Amino acid sequence: MIKLGIIGLGNVSLGVHLPILMSRTDIQIVWIYDKSIAVKDVCKKINIPFFSELDHALKFTSPEIVLIATPYNTRSDIFKKIKNKVSGVYCEKPFALSSGEHFEYMSGYEKYAFTIGYQRRALGNVQILKDIVFNNLFNNIKEIIIEFGDLHYSFGTFGTNKLIAGGGILFESGSHWIDTALYISDAIKIENFKKEVKYEDDLDVHGTGQFDIYNKDNHMINCRFKFSSIENTSNKITFKFDNCHIDLYLYEDNSNLVIKTKDEKQFILNDYSMDNYPNDSISQGAKYWEVFLQSYKNKKISYSCSDDLLLTTQIIELYYAK
Amino acid sequence: MLNKKILLLGATGQIGKELSLYLDKNKNIDLICHARTKVAATFLNNHKINCIISDIKSEELKKSIKEADLIFDLVAPSSGTLKETKNFYKDRLNYLLDNMRPKTKFVFASSMNAFGLSIRNYKLKNYLIPASIYASNKRFAEKLLIKKAKKKLISPYIVRLSDVHGNFQRVSQYIKKLISNEYIFEIPKTSAWIVFIPTIYEMLISIIDDQEKPGQYTLVNDEIFWPDLLDYFANKLDKRAKYRILEKKNKNYFLNFKEYIYNFILSRRDLIRGNFTISKVFETSKKIEYGIIKANDAYLQLQGQKIYSGLNLYEGVLPGNRFKNLTSNKETIFKNIEIVEKKYN
Numbered sequence A: 001m002i003k004l005g006i007i008g009l010g011n012v013s014l015g016v017h018l019p020i021l022m023s024r025t026d027i028q029i030v031w032i033y034d035k036s037i038a039v040k041d042v043c044k045k046i047n048i049p050f051f052s053e054l055d056h057a058l059k060f061t062s063p064e065i066v067l068i069a070t071p072y073n074t075r076s077d078i079f080k081k082i083k084n085k086v087s088g089v090y091c092e093k094p095f096a097l098s099s100g101e102h103f104e105y106m107s108g109y110e111k112y113a114f115t116i117g118y119q120r121r122a123l124g125n126v127q128i129l130k131d132i133v134f135n136n137l138f139n140n141i142k143e144i145i146i147e148f149g150d151l152h153y154s155f156g157t158f159g160t161n162k163l164i165a166g167g168g169i170l171f172e173s174g175s176h177w178i179d180t181a182l183y184i185s186d187a188i189k190i191e192n193f194k195k196e197v198k199y200e201d202d203l204d205v206h207g208t209g210q211f212d213i214y215n216k217d218n219h220m221i222n223c224r225f226k227f228s229s230i231e232n233t234s235n236k237i238t239f240k241f242d243n244c245h246i247d248l249y250l251y252e253d254n255s256n257l258v259i260k261t262k263d264e265k266q267f268i269l270n271d272y273s274m275d276n277y278p279n280d281s282i283s284q285g286a287k288y289w290e291v292f293l294q295s296y297k298n299k300k301i302s303y304s305c306s307d308d309l310l311l312t313t314q315i316i317e318l319y320y321a322k
Numbered sequence B: 001m002l003n004k005k006i007l008l009l010g011a012t013g014q015i016g017k018e019l020s021l022y023l024d025k026n027k028n029i030d031l032i033c034h035a036r037t038k039v040a041a042t043f044l045n046n047h048k049i050n051c052i053i054s055d056i057k058s059e060e061l062k063k064s065i066k067e068a069d070l071i072f073d074l075v076a077p078s079s080g081t082l083k084e085t086k087n088f089y090k091d092r093l094n095y096l097l098d099n100m101r102p103k104t105k106f107v108f109a110s111s112m113n114a115f116g117l118s119i120r121n122y123k124l125k126n127y128l129i130p131a132s133i134y135a136s137n138k139r140f141a142e143k144l145l146i147k148k149a150k151k152k153l154i155s156p157y158i159v160r161l162s163d164v165h166g167n168f169q170r171v172s173q174y175i176k177k178l179i180s181n182e183y184i185f186e187i188p189k190t191s192a193w194i195v196f197i198p199t200i201y202e203m204l205i206s207i208i209d210d211q212e213k214p215g216q217y218t219l220v221n222d223e224i225f226w227p228d229l230l231d232y233f234a235n236k237l238d239k240r241a242k243y244r245i246l247e248k249k250n251k252n253y254f255l256n257f258k259e260y261i262y263n264f265i266l267s268r269r270d271l272i273r274g275n276f277t278i279s280k281v282f283e284t285s286k287k288i289e290y291g292i293i294k295a296n297d298a299y300l301q302l303q304g305q306k307i308y309s310g311l312n313l314y315e316g317v318l319p320g321n322r323f324k325n326l327t328s329n330k331e332t333i334f335k336n337i338e339i340v341e342k343k344y345n
Helices: A011-023 A038-045 A054-060 A072-082 A099-106 A124-134 A169-184 A281-298 A309-320 B014-025 B042-046 B059-067 B082-099 B133-152 B170-180 B197-208 B226-237 B253-267 B269-275 B280-302 B330-344
Strands: A002-007 A027-033 A065-068 A088-091 A114-116 A143-148 A187-200 A203-215 A220-228 A236-240 A244-248 A257-261 A266-269 B004-009 B029-035 B051-053 B070-073 B105-111 B155-161 B163-165 B183-188 B194-196 B215-219 B242-246 B306-308
Touching (some): A002 A281, A011 A027, A011 A065, A027 A054, A099 A309, A114 A281, A169 A236, A203 A309, A281 B280, B004 B059, B004 B197, B014 B029, B014 B042, B105 B197, B133 B155, B155 B197, B163 B197, B183 B226, B226 B242, B253 B269, B280 B306
Parallel strands (some): A002 A027, A065 A088, A088 A114, B004 B070, B029 B051, B155 B215, B163 B194, B183 B242
Antiparallel strands (some): A244 A257, A257 A266
């Protein structure tokens, strides 16, 4: 049984992490820490010790793993407090604004014991697409186009405050899209980053740009992106091959991959027996936790804790560089 | 029983096709099937089964209606409003019974849905109000038949069929497909509400042999429980059926009432939340409970376990009278299916 502490019981923790962790037989949630006292009654109801001070929680018992799901601005302090007290970390995104910060947070932890919540790597569609690319079904990827956001994009409760959120649309949501594109294309290096970003109240509200991805075979793929809260986008990632392209609708639950030929014939791709599973927030979260916990238990690297997580942080750093 | 004439209406449907193979095998029966078009009759023609291809009111069919000792009507309208379908039955039953000889038999294929079953009405009993347009129409046709048959001195048999299974039945094929794909079936502990085609065949023979009294019946293989059905199909696929039997909760009136109130509140939660302040802790803990159920399901699926709960629809045993002289032994029923399968596959 792995003892686990939850740092921050906001919407994502309540809706995704807590149910998943409570459903696992190999996890014992030893405490929940949250600054908000309102969480106390919920913890009482579900029989989990509650603490409004992290130091008190850590003194009560030191868990093996902590889940960090608090806003970006709280992370630095939290990482200092848990240093040498826990052996594994699951940190929700957005994670870090710079490579320096990325390394700083991860220092002292084994690679297999540290993950960032880029859960969309676990989606059935993402895994199928990764397999297509790995097996060279349509030859090499020629180009990737990422488009996310629309006029109704919501920055959420903390998202409108730069000091709390750390960044705007790219940091909060776009990082998922970037990470997925890098993961599927098997990226090991990025170069020639160009961007044009519009800020409002110090938060990025619209950004376009491009960069080159180099994969393990040193094959170069051009990647263009657009993240916007001021105009509508197609909300998909398009992977272009020689004779077709594949559309991935990353934020749509139960969606299918769509292969389109040059003359616009469409082929819907789905895995008959598993229906592109996992295909929603709970199932992708359940799978991602499973992959991470297997890495942790077996001391082996998996996609939940591989080196390419750093590439996403590098893109974030380049995007926000003034 | 010698040279009795059976007219099968709706012979080109799923049940009709498979049933015609059984009836055609019986040398003492003069079977006539009816199809509206040549294309629809392809299966019957391929199996050299006597078939009239015509409109329902054609002279050729009228002659067969007059000559028939028993008519089995499997036809049901596939669409239409309540009024349209009622008119369909009115027109059809009037025409058929007007042209039948007195003292012959008319067997009407109704359905277990006529009991008024639905997702809410899941206890197997006779509900006062029909839960669907389909149930309403069937009840209408049943009543009309009794009234009309009395006038025309024809013996009416209303047969509320449970889910029909057989070699050519889609529902059977679907269950086989799920077994092949390693689904785990969630099944109730009760007998299955199903009937195999050989039982329908046996029913017609029993009726035509004057072994059964006119009236309203439920046709179901009571001795076949869900595990028997799944094991039978799995055996044919050389597979093992996976199922878990859901124990019926031993609920008293208080628990039933509590569950009723809970479900009532759940179904009207938006209305309640819009008009009353609900404790945040209560709402959050319910949200977590729901999330845990979803997460448990997700882990089962991720382990490759696919659950099919589509058989766990009702509670109890189907109501209604049973025919007196039909084979109830499940082994015999399964054996009868094998005989026909060997002959035609």
